[in-house]
Amino acid sequence: GENVEQHPSTLSVQEGDSAVIKCTYSDSASNYFPWYKQELGKRPQLIIDIRSNVGEKKDQRIAVTLNKTAKHFSLHITETQPEDSAVYFCAASMNTDKLIFGTGTRLQVFP
Amino acid sequence: DGGITQSPKYLFRKEGQNVTLSCEQNLNHDAMYWYRQDPGQGLRLIYYSQIVNDFQKGDIAEGYSVSREKKESFPLTVTSAQKNPTAFYLCASTPRGIYGYTFGSGTRLTVV
Numbered sequence: 001g002e003n004v005e006q007h008p009s010t011l012s013v014q015e016g017d018s019a020v021i022k023c024t025y026s027d028s029a030s031n032y033f034p035w036y037k038q039e040l041g042k043r044p045q046l047i048i049d050i051r052s053n054v055g056e057k058k059d060q061r062i063a064v065t066l067n068k069t070a071k072h073f074s075l076h077i078t079e080t081q082p083e084d085s086a087v088y089f090c091a092a093s094m095n096t097d098k099l100i101f102g103t104g105t106r107l108q109v110f111p
Numbered sequence: 112d113g114g115i116t117q118s119p120k121y122l123f124r125k126e127g128q129n130v131t132l133s134c135e136q137n138l139n140h141d142a143m144y145w146y147r148q149d150p151g152q153g154l155r156l157i158y159y160s161q162i163v164n165d166f167q168k169g170d171i172a173e174g175y176s177v178s179r180e181k182k183e184s185f186p187l188t189v190t191s192a193q194k195n196p197t198a199f200y201l202c203a204s205t206p207r208g209i210y211g212y213t214f215g216s217g218t219r220l221t222v223v
Contacts, residue, residue, distance in 0.1 A: 034210070099212060
């Protein structure tokens, strides 16, 4: 079955800097890759997603890139702010099947 | 809770006791999922159901059981066979053929 690896497990950046989180997946049939943000004690919230027919997608300060050949995708956050501090999860699925999640990245943005 | 409700928010279980976590959605979603979240391990899939009266095991189904008698309900029972049940449990749902989950607010289960 699908396996998703996520790095780094923790990431600390200064406010205004960029943050990059990377994930790799094992099943070349996967074609949907969402990113979730989870604040402490709360439910995960979808922040951006990408499908395999697209190489890059951007939404304001957040962007996701996908390299199907290498089977990896990345989350890019520019101009980070303290409210970006949270745990971020990547995930992968084939079509609209179950999501398999990475192990999460704890992002801390220092003022 | 955005149309998907988990209860209770906190649950305490004694050793050897079965407990049931509730997940109800009024979104008319076909598929429902249960995940377990432990620190540093992300979300791991326990069980999922894509249609009423049918469900499949996820990666860590041992010690858990589910039922899907109604479209809107997908309860999870943590049995005494689950030796380390302390975790945060998340339920999610999605319409059939649609990408992306709606998550419930979670249940934190603690063994006492």
